[in-house]
Amino acid sequence: MRVVAIGVGGAGGRIVDALHEDDSTREASYLAGGSVLETDRGALAALDAVSEEDRHHFGHSGFGGDADSPRERIEALAEDDHVEMRRAVDSAITSDAAAIIVIAGVGGATGSVIAPKLTDALQRIYDRPVYAVSVLPATHEEVPPENPARAIAAFESAANAQLVFDNDAWVDDRNDVEDVTDGLNAELAMRLGALFSAGEAVTAESVGQRVVDASEVISTLDEGGLATIGFARQPLGTDGDDGSLLDRARELVGMDETTVDEVESIKAVETTLRQATNGRLTFDCPRDAARSGLLVVSGPPEWLHQTAVSDGQSWLADEIGSVQLRTGDNPMPGGDELTILVLLGGIRGAPRIKEIQAATD
Ligand SMILES: Nc1nc2c(ncn2[C@@H]2O[C@H](COP(=O)(O)OP(=O)(O)OP(=O)(O)O)[C@@H](O)[C@H]2O)c(=O)[nH]1
DSSP, X not given: OOEEEEEXXXXXXXXXXXXXXXXXXXXXXXXXXXXXXXXOHHHHHTOSSSOGGGEEEOOXXXXXXXXXXXXXXXXXXXXXXXXHHHHHHHTTOOTTOSEEEXXXXXXXXXXXXXXXXXXXXXXXXXSSOEEEEEEEOOTTSOOOTHHHHHHHHHHHHHSSEEEEEEHXXXXXXXXXXXXXXXHHHHHHHHHHHHHHHTTOOOSGGGOOTTOOOHHHHHHHHTTOSEEEEEEEEEESSOBTBTOXXXXXXXXXXXXXXTOOOHHHHHHHHHHHHHHHHHSOOSSOOOGGGOSEEEEEEEEOGGGOOHHHHHHHHHHHHHHHTOSOEEEEEEEOTTOOEEEEEEEEEEEOSOHHHXXXXXXXX
């Protein structure tokens, strides 16, 4: 599924940069374009992969200079420059993109004010879904509580859904977020990349038996609310001293290079799926809070036995208690790992969000 990524503010810009990096490592590109809007010239200049023409500085109108808080200043700027901002990103939005994603750290003033307004403006013009990627601040950061609270609420009405990344789940409270942003952004970009590149097959051999196309991702996110991504990988090439899983599986079937035993495949999918679902999600929430789900199993075609995939689907359906579960496989000919991506959508009433909203009461 091809997407255009629009980053707003410091976090938004760096995450678009990381998506470009991730996209360049994939066999089939999912990033149709990337654009960044930022008030801080230094942060714009520090980006690597975003082209010069896709970096847009705003805030030069001088409005908001006498505002009481950074948030009020950005609100005044947004009022003055909103048409200019929307036009600035228009050129990145190409017709081959099935969706637009607007990315921001919602703890800051720029991201929390501008990104929901931009989402609303894009939603009015383009006839394709506009998703927010909201990065929540870690609890040990000192951010004005109204920034995340108001941004989450504004995205709820402006975006088709919010894919959430919670820094709190990923940053140790002894660390400053700014010291670990490269790792956080690479992780988020890898998970978004795994979601959007599923189904972007490059060869006939890599077309799955149950292909995940753009409409499956869109339908999963159609439940609105929040979404979170789980991910796990299992190397098939090395398995400690016992020889590789791949080798052992091939031995079981008489050294046939292209066949993998069904039982071995079922076990590998099950273990990896449990890690993806019960391990760290981009945003932690009770698994049964989801109203929709998407399971994507990727790996060498000989490992993607239909029984293994459908057993995995049954396990996940039980775990999340959702009837709206879509499943697909994504064959990677010649690959040496099995990866599982779980997208949970339609999440509402998550404890972490209630906490953020309560902080402003
Ligand atoms: N995951 C991640 N989080 C970040 C990154 N940079 C900042 N953050 C988070 O996002 C919040 C907002 O920071 P920025 O994006 O720099 O702020 P901004 O939107 O530019 O807004 P102002 O600088 O306040 O005008 C911070 O409080 C952090 O929680 C990043 O590169 N990755």
